Amino acid sequence: MNDADQDSFAAMRDAVQRFHDKHDFKNRGGEELAYRVALMAEELGEISACITKGKPREALAEECADLLILLIGTAISADFPLERAFWDKMDALMKRSARMVGGRIRVSEFRDS
Numbered sequence: 480m481n482d483a484d485q486d487s488f489a490a491m492r493d494a495v496q497r498f499h500d501k502h503d504f505k506n507r508g509g510e511e512l513a514y515r516v517a518l519m520a521e522e523l524g525e526i527s528a529c530i531t532k533g534k535p536r537e538a539l540a541e542e543c544a545d546l547l548i549l550l551i552g553t554a555i556s557a558d559f560p561l562e563r564a565f566w567d568k569m570d571a572l573m574k575r576s577a578r579m580v581g582g583r584i585r586v587s588e589f590r591d592s
C-alpha cells in the first residue's frame with residue numbers, strides 16, 4: 480500500500496473491517512457496543528498512563544492508534560459513517576466560540592451562560 484492510500488480514511492476503515500472479519504467479531508461479541516465502550520475506556524486509560532508516567536512519544540502514538548482502531552471499529556459495529564460524522568462535527572466545531580476556562584482554552588457551545 481502506498482502512502483497516499485494509507486492516508487485515506489477508506490483504506491483505514493477497510494483495514495479495520497478486515498481485522499473484524501479475520502476474527503469474526505460480528506459473531507463472537509466483538510461488535511457489542513457496551514463491550515466496545517469498555518475497550519475504548521481501557522485504551523483511554525493507557526493513553527492517560529503515557530502522560531502520567533512520562534512514557535516516550537512512541538508509546539503515546541501506539542495507544543492513540545489503539546483507540547483510533549477501536550473508534551473506527553465501533554463505527555463499523557454500530558453501522559454509521561464515521562468519516563461523515565467527523566466532517567459534520569468539524570464544521571460545527573469551527574463555528575463555535577472559545578473561552579479560557581481555568582487557564583486553558585475551551586471550545587464549546589457554552590449554553591449555560
Ligand SMILES: [Mg+2]
Pocket residue numbers: 522525541542545
Ligand atoms: Mg493499548
